[in-house]
Amino acid sequence: MPAFKTLDDLTDIAGKRVLVRVDLNVPVSDGKVSDTTRIERVAPTIKELSDKGAKVILLAHFGRPKGEPVADQSLSLIAPSVEEVLDHKVAFASDCIGAPAADAIAGMENGDILLLENTRFHKGEEKNEAGFVAELAKSGDIFVNDAFSAAHRAHASTEGLAHHMPAYAGRTMQAELEALEKGLGKPVRPVVAIVGGAKVSTKIDLLSNLVKKVDALVIGGGMANTFLAAKGINVGKSLCEHDLAETAKQIMANAEAAGCAIVLPVDGVVAREFKAGAANETVAIDAIPADAMVLDVGQKSIEAINEWISKAETLVWNGPLGAFEIAPFDTATVAAAKHAAERTRAGKLVSVAGGGDTVSALNHAGVADDFSYVSTAGGAFLEWMEGKELPGVAVLIAEK
Template identity: 75%
Template sequence: MQPFKTLDDADLAGKRVLVRVDLNVPMQDGKVSDATRIDRVLPTIEEIAGKGGRVILLAHFGRPKGTVDKAQSLEPVAEVLSDKLGKPVGFAEDCIGPVADGIVANMADGDVLLLENTRFHPGEEKNDEDFVSALAALGDVFVNDAFSAAHRAHASTEGLTHHLPSYAGRAMQAELEALEKGLGDPQKPVVAIVGGAKVSTKIDLLSNLVEKVDCLVIGGGMANTFLAAQGRDVGKSLCEHDLADTARSILKTAEKAGCVVLLPSDAVVAREFKAGAENEVLPVDRIPADGMILDVGPASVGSVNEWIDKAKTLVWNGPLGAFEIAPFDKATVAAARHAAKRTTEGALVSVAGGGDTVAALAHAGVTDAFTYVSTAGGAFLEWMEGKPLPGVEALKA
């Protein structure tokens, strides 16, 4: 049984349904340049409207810090929503007060309305009770479909659940079900791949994972910090030498928990960081003083893929190398394609997320082959760190 209620449990016909969505999309010259986040919430909007609910969309855009900034208005998004839904989408120039009240009062069953940026009001990020009450007055039911904002206890993500019957939308539901398969109640063995530049940004993540997974693969610049902590010379590679004790402590915790930590055994080394730079593959204990590790080597990829073959569940956050620049994308692409193949064969549940990860999997051409790819960024990372997310906890209550 679900620990939270979904649209299956809600009576929506004739109801004013406040739906928190993530419409914080990239814009160029006043136009939406990537509609991925809009596409993710369409099923929820269509279902509520189809069941006769009056859909009132709540969203933030950018960081206006509680003041009105027309450059961060959601109005251009309403047009894109209208095109994608194939029906008119109304727009209110405020999310509370007489303007919003008047438009909501005139809605018919099945209508869709987008309210202006909730962050134009300081009460949104402060989760201010007066602001929450003003929002709640516009609706009969609350649906949260914005997992990516669930790590914030804001008025439109957490506050509303104390005023209205609350449910998870379809995108939120899909995300939570995928995450449950990834780390909540996964099929073992579980392998986690964690890459990226710095250990300092992922200490909580690594400390949580070594207690939960069977194998932790560490790649990217982070791996250099661990290699240096083991006494290896990493030359001019990106490395946080001041975190050597932290790295050793994580390795000790992993050993106690019976978690295998897989560090690179070989690396792709160059003298300069640029596309097509001359490079060589070297064992990690033979990195020259003027060399930079920019990707894990083929033997290391082989070891990663062997673990992917053993695994029933894979959780992935961060690339194995500097994938943005060829040829330092090879390891990430090879491991991603191998995981995708195992997933499509039905042998692996693969859950991935975080900004660089989404870009890396898209670069490898495997986004659709993974079980689930989260676009949530910060919320995905906090979930992987084992932290409770206020927007999700509120739905459970």
């Protein structure tokens, strides 16, 4: 793993202005934050810097304002929740650059925490414009990036600032990078990956990269239907991208060449309608009725998946195995998640999971806290799994 400077490398920071990029892009309902998970994730970094006497200046985006101020995407809506989670007064500046930011920072005492307004209220943020980066840089002496979830974007507040001042990984960023290194960087083998979700088309790069790195790739969800169809199996009315048959065949060929086992369902839970409690039955995968759709994998498939989890030393998971949002089609996802959690608790498995649906599925199964690491990053986690360089991470690598 490349060497990253972390907060352990920061000394004598009392009185220093530390610009901290955090992820405060949280869900809001009726004007109030409905889920504080992302705030809780960055709290340790903010508290540590504040406790050491730094002037902590928070940079973040919220929503997609497209370079213009939008009232309902102001971080002033988030500030009270940040204050509550931190149990510390958090001041707010009505802009992230210019006089509002400068005046607010000038009034800070050591240990104070200040939240600047949405960086995406300026077009220069997403364009990583040099002039905007320079304006942001006027506010700080040190840059700390604690927003892995935005690290796949080369924006002013995620990548640009690191070229203007000493740059460090915050505690959440550090934990994420260390977990990902254990997942695919230098994992203990055997490594098993579970990839589910609706469409192969959204995960071609991911699957192509994984077959070169893991010992077994379990494919579930609607994606599995595309692979089954490519093998000549009639999947009835199931969600299936028939036009990607050749792509699926190529991925399977590449897996075979790399010595990676592709694990597909051997049975499926089928129904004629997609709704909670729909009449359903379990059939062999080559006996799917023409008027039915596969909404979950069957018991024999669950046993096969759990057998692979039992063999694994490392598990990487992205995407559910079935339509987990609707009972009873959550059975396979819950069963596999609980088995992985049990092995993790027993110290027999390093389990790393991420992606929006994945986090929801693990929470639904009640085991998110039992995995070694669950990433709240969506796009950044996927791009890491795809083997792509993340600009916001690359810029933190310590010079040799």
